[in-house]
Amino acid sequence: MLCPAMMTDQPPPPLEVTPMLSEMALVPHILNGDGMQQMILVQVNHGETFTIQTEDGQLCCFPGPVHVPIVSANGTMPPIFLPPGYMSQVVEENGMRKVVVLPHAAEFHPSMPLPPSHVPAYLPPRPAMLHHHHIYRGEMPPHFIPQLPPPPQVYSEQDVLCHSASMPPRDERAAKMQEQLRRRAKDRQLSTAVASSSTHSPPPSASLHNGHSKGPAASPGPGRPRPSGRTRASPPSASESPDAEAETQKMSELLSSVHKPTVSSVTSRSAVLSWQQPPLPLKNGDAPLPLSYELALSHSGSEGNFTPVYLGKDTSCTVRDLRPATDYRVRVCASYRSARGSPSEATGFTTEREAPDMPSPPWLMLRTKNSLSLQWKAPSDNGSKITGYLLEYDEGKQSTFKEIYCGQTKQYKVIRLTPSTKYAFRLAAKNNIGVSAFSELLTCSTAGCAPAPPAPPRLAGSGVSWLALEWSAPCGPAAEGTYTYTLEMEEEGSGYGFKAKHNGDELCYTVKTLRRSTTYRFRLLAANAEGRSQPSTAVEFSTSPDKPSSPGQPAVKGRVLPNSLHVAWDAPKDDGGSEIMQYVLEMCQSQSGSQWETVYSGPLREHVCDHLDAGTWYKVRVYCQSVGGQSQASDSLSAQTAAVPPGPCQGLRPAGRAKPREIPLTWEPPVQDGGSPVSQYAVEMGESTEGSRCPLYQGSETHCTASSLLPGHRYCFWVKATNQAGWGPLSEVCETPTAPGPPEQCGPPELTVKTASSVLASWEVPACNGADVSEFRLEWGAAEGSMMLTYCGPSLSYEVRGLVPATTYYCRVQAVNVAGAGLFGDVATVTTSPSVPAAVRLVEEVEEETVPDPASSCLALRWEEPCCHGAEITGYNIDFGEQHPISVGRINYFVLENLQPDTTYRVRVQALNSVGTGPFSAALKAKTRPRPPDPPALECAVSGPQSLKLKWGEGPSRPQLSGATQYCLHMQASTDRLVCIYSGPCHTFKVQRLSEATLYHFSIQAHNESGVGPLSPLYSFSTTRSPPPQLRALRVELLDCNRYEITWETLQPMRGDPIVYTLQLLRGREVEQLYKGSGASYVWQGVAPGSDWRLRVSAGRQCQDGGELWGQNSPSAALPAPVPSEDVRGEPGATPANGAHPKKGGALTDEQFALLLLLGFATVAILFAVLIQYFVIK
Template identity: 55%
Template sequence: MMAEQPPPLEATPLLNEVPLLPHMVNGDSIQQATPNLSFVFCFLQVILVQVNPGETFTIRTEDGHIQCIQGPAHVPMMSPNGSMPPIFVPPGYVSQVVEENGVRRVVVVPHSGEFHPSMHPAPPPVPHYVHHPHALLPPHAVFPSPGELPPPFLHQHPPPHVFQEPVISPSFAEPRSHGRTNFIQRDERSLKMQEHLKKRLKDRQASGHTNNKLNSPPSSPHKVLNSSNATIPNGNGKGQQGAVGALKQKQIGKTKSNPEAEMGGNHCNPKNASIFPLQRERIPPVSDIQARSAVLSWNLPVSSQNGESHSHSPAAFTFEVAISNSGKNGKFKSVYVGEELTITLPDLRPATDYHARVSATSSSIKETISELVSFTTESCEPDCPAAPKLINRTKNSLSLQWKSSNDNGSKITNFLLEWDEGKNGPFKECYYGHLKQYKLTRLAPSTRYSLRLAAKNDIGMSGFSETVTFGTAGVVPPAPAPPVLMEAGVTWMALEWSPPAGGALDDSLTYSLDMEEEGSGYGFQPQYNGDELSCTLRNLRRSTSYKFRLFAYNSEGKSSPSEVVEHSTKPDRPGAPSKPVVKGKIHPHSVRVTWEPPKDNGGSDISKYFLEISEASAGGRWEPVYSGAQREHVCDHLRPGTSYRLRVSCASKGGESQASDVTTVTTAAVPPGPCPAPALVGKAKPKEITLQWGPPAVDGGSEVTEYLLEMASSEQDERRVVYQGPAAEFGVTNLLPGRTYCFWLRAGNRVGFGPHSEKAELCTAPGPPEQCCKPLITCKSATCAVVSWESPACNGAEITEYRLDWGQVEGSMHIIYTGPCQSYEVKGLTPATTYYCRVQAVNVAGAGLFGDTGTVTTPPSGPAAVAVLHLLEEDQMEISPPFSTCLAIQWEEPCCHGAEITGYNIEYGEKQLVTVGRNTTHVLQNLLPDTLYRIRIQAINSFGVGPFSHCMKAKTKPLPPDPPHLECVVFSYQSLKLKWGEGPSRALIPNPTQFNLQMEDRFGRFVTVYNGPCHTYKVQRLSESTTYHFRIQAYNDAGEGAFSEVCAFTTTKSPPAPLKAPKVVQLEENTFEITWEPLQPMKGDSIVYILQLAAGREFDQVYKGPEPWFRLPAAQTNCEY
């Protein structure tokens, strides 16, 4: 800024990189005390502050911060009233205002130097609008007071919007081509000024004093010249004539001589106006105006309270957009409610003046309505016209007429009429011109033509109307062909016909059908009239001939009649014949029936009869048995005793009749047929077979009442009846196991029994074998015998094993052998013992009965082994021997095996043998103490010795223990603590050695005072100074040891009893006498007293003697004792 020569204006940027205020906020203090919102539209003046290279331009923001802008740059500033902002310059420099091409710049130069601004071409247009979808405005507008630096609000901009458009202010159109127009809410004064400018604009247009193409009025009220659109580029590269164009037309009338226009062309208050930072871009209220849509955008409302302006967040408001196409005072229609700041108005009418307004509401601020924004939609091609209408037609021409459609702002100049030439092909042009009617000539008669219409104006061609089809007039149709019979019934006929040959294919024809009944005498009568090619005539007479003729009609008249044709109805079905009647005798397999013809043959002779038969049982199906002209038939191949139903029907040319009434016939019964062979039920048993059978396939026409079952061992043997009765199951018993038997069955009814069934051969199940004979027993020794037996009858199954039952008691035997052999050797028997045995045979069917019982006695022998041998305890013996050197044993007498036992042999130690008599106890003596011996025994009889018993282990006890040394370890006046031996004072673990401590009483007897395993004992409750005598004995499992020598121990004397508290008596000032109760001497012992005195914490002995008093001299004063 302090350079001598500033750089060119176009060489410096317009501070696009520096964030400036995106939208200008009204600086007028027109708000009231309460917050009030207003939509701002005002004209601002651009002033550029030039910053030279290397210099810095300082700006204070609204929050007090200082922002430095480095040069070279041009800082665009705005003033709503055109006044210059105060610029602070350093000492020795001055600020000058230079105006080039309508743009004023502030340049700072040295005071002494001469400044010559260079003239350069006008700088490129400044971007006018920056679109902000979010509320990025400062909380209030910042206006500097005189003498301060201009504080523009600094903010980071989003990328600039796509479109740019210069807005030309009327008051600065000539001198300031780069001025901007901002809008603020219009008050009453500004509305009046607008009306005045409109009037002046019309006057200037009428006089032709303007050369600006933007001010030229359109050629029609609904059109805007394309030239004006071409000179104002839109963001989308199209001409724009919407709300912005309308506003421009209203502002064009302002001239330079208008003082308010010179001040900015707005209604901002100059007193409150201040310099605003320049906006980079702004969105016009209405943009992208098309024929049927437009884009409407608006800024956020600004609230004012206490003279300060405040912006708000878009989310805090709800906007409502209303439009009207019936004038400013017309009815407005709401088209949008939401929070967006830009919307697209759809479904607009072309070339139509619209007025729009926006209202904003929030939860905290009352509703605020913006000023009206007016715009005119563009013109476009006409609407689709209505389809043309037919006003006249002939055989060779069609006259059409139509109406104009909406021209959409441009007059309709021509109409295009197309047709398909009556060929249903592509459309071709048949008329193009401005007339609204046309006549198609040289057409074919009775031909249909399809047509459509379109309208054209200067902008383009409309769409085609709906396709309509018209037909030319025709001639009377030729005579049609006679009707053809499609189908005939008893009382109806269906006829059809075809269109006349040679007629127009698209001609609309109707037909008339006439009929004449044979023999009626009434002639032809009309029966049908319509456009169908067929009809059905009803309520006719059966088997009757009728004549027909046909006429064809079109719009031109009636054709000649067709040839007369004759058709007949069909005859009706005949009536039902009479029901069949039985003729002759009814046989078991056949019956003869006859019937009469029907009373009504339906108009034609009966050609055939049909006889049907069915069983009378429920659900019986009818089956044909005869078809022919005869009225009699024999029904054969019938089942005897069965009821049948018979019916007959007939047929003629008219069809088949209903069936006659039903006749029921029952054939004669016969004996039933053969039954199926009886079958086995379940499994056959060895002596029983259960048979089951079903009824015969043929019961002979009578119910089966009973069955006859016969049986024989073979087919050649004589048969015998085993069952006769109505049941279908029977169990034959008393049969032999594993045998084959033959069975036959016959069924009977009221007529008699039928033939035998097929033979059934059935086998009984195998049975257990028969009872075995008595077994043969042979003794091989006193302990072994051989048993043998014979094989019994097997009863149909081979014997697989034998079971030998053996025992000493006949009623309590057990199986000792199972196997296929017929002999068995029994070992381990007892001599001289009687045994019983029997044999049982077994096969797959089971086990047979046991045979007779056999008996055998084994010879005698040596005795058996001793089974029970044990050691006798001391308590089991009357005289207890010394168990340290002796062992007493006892046993039970074994079996003698037929000879009396005479003695026993006892073996012990190193095979030392001792023979004893028949006693069962014995004491082994002279054994070693604490030694283990093995002992066994055997019995002896006249046949020899028996086996030794099992070995028994026995151990002699050790010798009894010696008495321990007894001593006294603690003496007291009423107790003595004694100790003996080595060991714990208490028995912590089981000790096999026990001690018996005895004390002599006053009678000279020793009594036990302790018995146990401990080695110490305290004898209490003794007298003082008394002598006591003690002795001790040790014993264990081996026995009791000897007593020790008698020991004498004497108790001590007891201490004297405690004295009572002494009494103190003051004799003189420092002399005290202390006395206490005396004690009696104990057994002649003298009593000595000890007196202790304490003046502090420690006691000192002051007296010891036998007297019960003491005199304390020279006691200290004020001292406690």
Template identity: 55%
Template sequence: MMADQPPPLEATPLLNEVPLLPHMVNGDSIQQVILVQVNPGETFTITTEDGHVQCIQGPAHVPMMSPNGSMPPIFVPPGYVSQVVEENGVRKVVVLPHSAEFHPSMHPPPPPPPPPHVPHYLHHHHALLPPHPHPVYPPVPGTGEMPPQFIHQHPPPHVFQEQEPRSHGRTNFIQRDERSLKMQEHLKKRLKDRQAGGHPNNKLNSPPSSPQKVVNSSSAMIPNGNGKGQQGAGGALKQKQIGKAKGSPDAEMGEEVISVPMMPFPLSRSRIPPVSDIQARSAVLSWNLPVSSQNGESHRHSPAAFTFEVAISNSGKNGKFKSVYVGEELTITLPDLRPATDYHARVSATSSSIKESISELVSFTTESCEPDCPAAPKLINRTKNSLSLQWKSSNDNGSKISNFLLEWDEGRNGPFKECYYGHMKQYKLTKLTPSTRYSLRLAAKNDIGLSGFSETVTYYTAGIVPPAPSPPVLLEAGVSWMALRWSPPSSWVASDDSLTYSLDMEEEGSGYGFQPQYNGEELSCTLRNLRRSTAYKFRLFAYNSEGKSSPSEVVEHSTKPDRPGPPSKPVVKGKIHSHSVRVTWEPPRDNGGSDIAKYFLEISEAAAGGKWDTIYSGAQREHVCDHLRPGTSYRLRVSCASRGGESQASDVLTVTTSAVPPGPCPAPCLAGKAKPKEISLQWGPPAADGGSEVTEYLLEMASSEQEERRAVYQGPAAEYVVSNLLPGRTYCFWIRAGNRVGFGPHSDKAELSTAPGPPDQCCKPLIACKSATCALVCWESPGCNGAEISEYRLDWGQLEGSMHIIYTGPCQSYEVKGLTPATTYYCRVQAVNVAGVGLFGETSMVTTPASVPAAVAVLHLLEEDQLEISPPSSTCLAIQWEEPCCHGAEITGYNIEYGEKQLVTVGRNPMHVLENLLPDTVYRIRIQAINSFGVGPFSHSMKAKTKPLPPDPPHLECVVFSYQSLKLKWGEGPSRALITNPTQFNLQMEDRFGRFVTVYSGPCHTYKVQRLSESTTYSFRIQAYNDAGEGAFSQVYTFTTTKSPPASLKAPKANQLEENTYEITWEPLQPMKGDSIVYILQLAAGREFDQVYKGAEPWFRLPGLQTNCEYRVRVCAGRHDPLSAQELYGPYSPSTVFCCQGQEQGAPCAEPSAQVRGGPALREERVIAVVLLCGFAVVAILFAVIIQYFVIK
């Protein structure tokens, strides 16, 4: 809306006195069409029915309708006048400046160029659409086109062009002529006549359309001419930006505002699509929805109900149209257009229920721009020092090409520089270098700008005769061919005039001289069918279109010799030894054209298959093959090599070395776990069997390497169990292998031990503080004592006597985290293997940074087992405390107060032993820390009491000796433990390693040591301890177990030899540990047994027995010590009963009545014996339970 509105058009006398002509629509409606012309740069203002003001910027044609023939109020800008013109039954209101008039002439004369103030615009044709039954205000396009309610019936309108003329010769601004003035007067007269006879209701007061303003740099957007706004199917129409169209074919004939009455159609045609934002290569095309008329009412449809197709043509209105878009959008951008080109566009709308509706053509001309890229310049002539170029013009894109820009690289392959600028289309470059490459490119320029450069072209100046090339170089030579290579002359500059090369060759001694072998442009060639090991001479020529060069230097190259033939089969020279053999061979018959440089002797074991190893390489024809294995078959072959290559191998020679004794075997090793008295050994065969199969092994043993060896096994087996060894001893073993030649050398010594022990004590660990809360502990591995160390145990704590295990594993270092600053820590390490756990090592200590000391929080008394060296507990008290927080200063010591305020100052060690105290006395102890800042507060008081003096060791004696147990007794007191007895005893026995091991600890005064060996001496010592501490150990007491009696024999057997003679036999026993076995045979005819035999034989004959009498016999075995002549007898065997009978009766007893009489008496004796045995067993079990409960426990 403008700020200063011009006076309304109603003040114009011409409009007031000219009546509007009514038009019949469908026979009952009257419409008046008014077309208002708005010039470029001006604004047209109308008032709508609702009182709003609509502003339209020119150039534009505003069509208006009035149902009653009245003229709506029109505001005319200052300096403009309005005219009413009638043409072909249509009235038009034209608003023109005083200096311009409306010219309806269709054929004006060619006018001069337009004034500078008149901008270029055009007027388009209009489509045919049916009229509406009710008066409407159609949309106002912003590009000068007519709305779709009018049909164009006139020639193309004139156009006002811009100040700068087009290059296509379009018509310029229209000048007045006499014919146009006459036609204007005629139109005015006809309007006045129709106004005088018109309808009284036709007034120029119809309401204008309501404005809808859209900001655009080139046009205003008016989507709807109705002041109330028309809508489609459920929504407002889209607004599209519309630009001005220039240079269309319709505008070339001037400008004319044209309108016709509307005609009825079932579906209105699409309105003329306005074109906006016209660029040199693109334009924006927009259109409105079609309006249909049904039952006298107009309807708008939804955009989604239509499919629009846009087609354009650049070959005239009747030319071929090309479809560029199909879719539902109301605005599209036409890309890829040609600059300064006339285009015609149309839009068609289709839907499923309505026939196709096609708009009128809209014409527009794209903007001019810089020219297209020209084609590359062409070479029309060249010399050694000049290049003549010619080129053609490219499309000027609407502005004439004024100049051309030619650039070149000056033959340096560098940046381009200008060499010509002008309007000519040819140019000659002079003062150039012969045979030089030059790169050029071309660009065109018009009044709008400079085009892009053409493609870069390269041209060469004319050349000269090439200089002599360098001689050919041998790339590779074969037996019958040679590959040569050469390079262009060094001073030759590359050009498009390529060089051709000619290669000549002369064979040595042929007498034919140089003969051509190659002619071409390649820089290499391969010559074939040559003789082997022959020298050839070569020379090279280079020539171009200017002529042929001088020859190159003559060079000589030779072919390679051929491979020689195989040598003769090698033969053995001299005797074949066990580890070496001498072979010789003859040279090949064909040496391939060169001397033999080297021979290769290869060897392979017959059992190895096809694997060959080279053992000799040289010029000699004889070689000693050494380092052979005895008794092995070898294959030998020879090949030779010369400059021509390597020959094939000769025939194979097979030789077999003599056998020798086997080599050393691997050291014997354990076949299982070592036992106390035996070791299971196994070993492997020797690495070298000496050429003969190993038949037996010899195992030797010694207690040490210095002692004499003795053989313990000889045989074919590869394992053996060595018995009768002493436990806990280390033995040395050697093994030898033997074959048919003899025994080989001894194997390496194998030292094997029985019963490995726990590891040694670890060394003192090393501690390094990485930070205030982290420390790294490292330690060394101790002696493993025969078993590999499986893990380490790290004992860690703030107190030396109260450390705990924080790490278990195989590593020899551990990083301790989460420590407390200003705190002392202790650690020690223990090693473990499969045999047991070693002792803890020495204790290491580390202290984190310190500060001003605080009160000691924890103070306690140390027990004796927590000290490495136990002080006397009766006169000493060992105390320990936790180091308090140092508060940034190092703690230098502690003050310990005890007794009657006795004060003792100690160092930093958080443990101290108070000495020279009274036994069995209570002390009150407290402690305070000291550092460089002073003494800290005392800790809480702790009461500690010294112990009484420890007891003396008692006297130890053995009260019961047995072959497998010893019952010991000490001191005075009951044998069973008393709860009130505070004294405890610690009984220790010496083991086989000389260490004393505790076997009993408790309050009892007797103890039975069991599971002992017979006739063995054992050492014991005893110690008494109570609350006062542990007393000293007693002297060592020695006691020896007795020998074990022989086992009970089975019942003897009685065999009758004669009538009154019986032979008694029994099973014999083996000697026991060097003691011989004697037997005692007892015979009983009644209740008493009498000894009838004592001796070493396991049988005895009983003569002179009474017939029909029952006898019983039994036997026992005894050990006879040959040194002391003592005998130890075991229990008697069960009795054997037999009855002596006569020989003639053939029965065991003489009288059956004797057996009958003897039967009940025998059964009675057996019952009594069983009862006594059961009673003894019950009593023994009861005694064992009582002893276990009261004595041992």
């Protein structure tokens, strides 16, 4: 979405978007039925700048001349500010309508035909802030874009904008079309307006603006209504409340009290305008309302139309681009949201005068060879009458300008100039204020003379159908001018004379489409603005001859021989205008792809090509040469020489390694094929070079295989080739032997059972097939399909050991020689005899909960049953280090009892069957559990009134690893019941919440991985008596000058034991007991020499056994200072010692000191909380 934009000479600050502007749009939302194709095209003239603000706040400037397209991505267009002198126009291009914003004086030519007759050629100009109505479905066709004012029953005088803009003149036809469109739109919108007339009825129009009556300038024109910001383009809504309208009306009346603007800093082109915010009622503490202001300017007097020049929230504005010496009137209008006030009273001001505007360049009226007549128009005088004009020129030297005229007339004739010379002129106007800027340059030249006859043209190049000519400019006084040249040509023998072939300012030309070997005549004429010269001297030039056409295709003449060809050809049909000088015959081989080679060059039209290869294809062609060039080659002739039988084949040899019964053979084709491709080969075989031969192979391949041969024999081979001319000679003999073959298949081996775990196998030697047997291979297995190699060697027998008793085995034999391995013989079977069982496997110790007590003297064993080797297992023997093994039945689980605790045993197991006893299994090392631990000695480490700290054993008080010994502490709850109060690895435990002076009974038990140990005997421990609690601070009262009454709190007897109290006097480090008894007060007579004397009291418990248990001392209390008296004499401490005076006031008590300390801590905590809240959280 784009923000409002404006066009000025310099990029101005962007206008602020107000609520009124956000509700208005420039063009209808539906163009061609698709709001997404909406576009605004802004045409920016030369010297102007188009400035627009995007959503992110950036300013984009487009200096003219340029066309700036603005496309909306969401189907709605932003409002755009149009300066005075601009209008909107609807055009259609490439099937999409566009709204073009352009000045009145400019024309926009779209690349499209004119719009339909029912659509106006242009839209009438809108006010400075354009608005529109939404087009609803069914109101008008999609190709029709209305540009009509709203109906009068919907918009009232109060709803229009504050200021109106002047309308440019329109032709009569456009005015009629606009009136017809207005009536149609009024009829269609009448039904919608009547339905909402109660809500949107026009309010009564105001007749006064700031106390003055509104003139014609304050009311909107009849053809250009301007809706206010609260009138939206969307259909009227019936939900608006009367209170909101009343509030808006009230705000509009308050906004109408804005004062007229104040003018300052007036120059010839600008003025600074400022105004004050209208007085609005504000509550205490409320911020001023963000008002928007619209400043309008008029230069047509009090009756003229006002044009908006500023829209924003500031209360000052600098208006630029004013005209000098012009009377202006300005007024301001305030708005807030949808409320808009009436315009203020207009303020007038006049701009200052300045020098005239830059005049237009003069124009040429008449010129001669020595003079130029110029004329010009008067520019704007800018308030001061023009007193004269200043004309300057550059004297035709393209240097500095020189004044040639200064006066009041508007034309001047410059004389005494040089013919055919360029001059530049510029003009300036002056008045009483100053001199204007010089106009743009006018460049013109004086008249000249006709040129002299030029030199004749020269030949730059020639061809068969063209001649390239060039020439020079004519000499003379007018040689510096621009010339036009005319080239004339005459064909020899045509009789038509010279005709113009070229006319232009070039100094060269190529004449084309000429005939070959033909002479042409040329002459040249020169012309300029003053006339035409005489023709130059005629010259003759001829075109070149053309190259001849290609000769006829060569043909074979006579009989074709194996090594030569006789070739002849015909002359070309077209010699190109010149005689044929020679023929060139070229030849190449057709199949080799070689390049063409010249075999003959001369004037004859036949040639014999010799030294050729027999039966080879050749190509021949011929071309001719003349003065015009070389012709194209003729069509080629393909001819083959006669063929002969092929030569002997090469390289007959074995194609790889010979096999026992076959030999693969290969050979190369003959070097000379005789001119014809080899069609077949024939291979012959014999047992010797002198013996008989027999055919072995006949075909087109260059390899074959001799099969069905005997191993280890030698054979001889020959090969020959043939073509269409016959068979060639035999090749050289190839003698090669066959390879030895593998031995024949062996017979089944003979098997003899030696023991239950060994068998002897023997076999015989088979036929060797040309090579001795080097080794035999024996395969053995318990299954016929899974036999493995057991023996490999030259022996004819082998004893297989390590067999399983009572098992069937399979075996077979294979013979091997240098040629390879023969086939395996037939399979033989044998069954071994039964034997003792195999060794027992997987003997392991198991953890069983059913092991009888004590578990430390038992071991539970388990094993797997081994192979019986053909005889059923009857039992097992278990050896664990005793004198004789233990025999058990056919089981796989057994518990050894009556063993030593914490002892390691080596256990072995063997199986038994009817044949005998099998081997022992691998030894298993098993260890019995240790005995459970004994209970430790229990003792009381610390005793208190409510707790007992017990200790047992030697070790740390903290828990150890999980594998250490655990302890369970029991306390007797009744005569026959113990309760576990602690279980863990620690060696100490504190029993709490006990009664004082009470006897308790305890027992302890230890357990570990071996088991739970026995309970210890009962241990008895007693708690101690508790001392009395600490008393509060005592109270000291001064009865008279030297008597004090001291009181303290009393305690109840503890478990029948009476309580006694002790009162002590503290004199520095000395402590004196003043009283001991059961009383709660004491009167003491004496004089305290200083404030360092303090009193304290403690409570004691008199036990029944005669002992006393004293509690802590109470906080000490200071003695109050005695009152001095003259009557007191002789009493200790009655008068101050050494003349010292008693201190005024008493020292702080402990309660007061504690209270002050508490208040200090609270104050510091509150201060820290405030600092954290202020600096950290906020």
